[in-house]
Amino acid sequence: MIFHLADGIAVLERTPETFRALLAGLPDRWTAADEGPETFSPFDNVGHLIHGERTDWILRARIVLTQGANRRFEPYDRFAQVRESQGKSLAELLDEFARLRAQNLATLRGWKLSERELALEGEHPELGPVTLRQLLATWVAHDLGHVAQTTRVMAKQYREAVGPWRLYLPVLDR
Amino acid sequence: MIFHLADGIAVLERTPETFRALLAGLPDRWTAADEGPETFSPFDNVGHLIHGERTDWILRARIVLTQGANRRFEPYDRFAQVRESQGKSLAELLDEFARLRAQNLATLRGWKLSERELALEGEHPELGPVTLRQLLATWVAHDLGHVAQTTRVMAKQYREAVGPWRLYLPVLDR
Numbered sequence: 417m418i419f420h421l422a423d424g425i426a427v428l429e430r431t432p433e434t435f436r437a438l439l440a441g442l443p444d445r446w447t448a449a450d451e452g453p454e455t456f457s458p459f460d461n462v463g464h465l466i467h468g469e470r471t472d473w474i475l476r477a478r479i480v481l482t483q484g485a486n487r488r489f490e491p492y493d494r495f496a497q498v499r500e501s502q503g504k505s506l507a508e509l510l511d512e513f514a515r516l517r518a519q520n521l522a523t524l525r526g527w528k529l530s531e532r533e534l535a536l537e538g539e540h541p542e543l544g545p546v547t548l549r550q551l552l553a554t555w556v557a558h559d560l561g562h563v564a565q566t567t568r569v570m571a572k573q574y575r576e577a578v579g580p581w582r583l584y585l586p587v588l589d590r
Numbered sequence: 591m592i593f594h595l596a597d598g599i600a601v602l603e604r605t606p607e608t609f610r611a612l613l614a615g616l617p618d619r620w621t622a623a624d625e626g627p628e629t630f631s632p633f634d635n636v637g638h639l640i641h642g643e644r645t646d647w648i649l650r651a652r653i654v655l656t657q658g659a660n661r662r663f664e665p666y667d668r669f670a671q672v673r674e675s676q677g678k679s680l681a682e683l684l685d686e687f688a689r690l691r692a693q694n695l696a697t698l699r700g701w702k703l704s705e706r707e708l709a710l711e712g713e714h715p716e717l718g719p720v721t722l723r724q725l726l727a728t729w730v731a732h733d734l735g736h737v738a739q740t741t742r743v744m745a746k747q748y749r750e751a752v753g754p755w756r757l758y759l760p761v762l763d764r
Contacts (some may be wrong), residue, residue, distance in 0.1 A: 417747040421615060427744070430611060430616070434612045437604060437608040509730040544754065547753065550753035551755075553755075557755075557759050561761035563699075563738075564738045567735070567738040571603070571735050571738065572593040576732075577727035579720055580717040584717075585731050
């Protein structure tokens with residue numbers, strides 16, 4: 417599937433409500449559970465997405481659009497949310513994510529990006545040259561990947577509880 | 591995590607709104623996309639969950655609770671939704687799923703299951719003896735697995751569009 421801005425935005429604008437529908441009000445047993453050391457709980461997933469809204473997608477898009485002398489992105493801190501989410505409730509994180517995402521999508525829509533602009537390049541610190549179109553497609557796929565991760569982590573909490581059905585539920589051993 | 595009825599219901603009651611938040615109003619390009627022949631699109635996933643509400647979870651739970659002479663479950667048709675969803679819109683399926691799930695959870699809550707009842711056994715046609723507790727845990731894990739599957743299928747549509755970021759998005763090659 418080719419990346420079209422409207423398709424991408426259609427997914428991006430739904431992610432905060434998807435996380436809210438899935439997680440709001442759930443017991444901590446679900447939202448704090450993870451897959452072991454250095455892995456993300458559902459709570460961590462929301463914090464990670466917030467960090468992306470603050471420091472990644474729109475900032476990198478702006479670097480590409482500006483086409484300044486230095487188009488190299490700052491490296492991304494995959495564990496920043498451990499620090500930034502401290503002391504916050506999941507309800508607060510869900511609200512914060514929804515608010516930041518809405519702001520960022522207003523910015524993105526306001527740019528009214530042309531095909532020419534979508535083809536502009538920035539420089540990823542590890543991956544090298546990348547286009548704005550690839551960056552925005554990655555924002556979308558990254559959202560979807562974190563919904564998948566969140567539900568996989570939750571499902572795995574019942575790996576033993578399902579008994580012999582484990583055989584039919586590949587998500588439990590992924 | 592041990593299966594507790596209240597924890598399980600907390601997830602089960604959120605699944606219809608999770609699918610609605612994720613999928614309602616999205617272009618068909620997203621909701622009809624799949625991973626190749628004999629794989630489920632997001633639309634198929636919702637149809638599959640509806641089929642489960644009609645023919646699987648509560649019916650099997652009733653077989654176990656009744657403890658009649660024949661406690662063997664009917665085999666489950668994993669592709670029934672191809673037939674049953676025909677001619678329906680995704681909006682109709684989302685409503686139907688929400689309605690059936692609410693009914694089935696009312697039934698489940700009404701049973702006020704005891705620990706003794708949760709330990710009762712039925713017979714799975716392929717897996718052999720299974721408890722009511724395992725059946726209900728499987729219902730929950732199955733829901734979560736289908737949210738994960740739906741978002742994985744959607745993410746994969748951008749496998750090429752993300753360019754070099756594919757390396758950082760394991761969900762695209764799962």
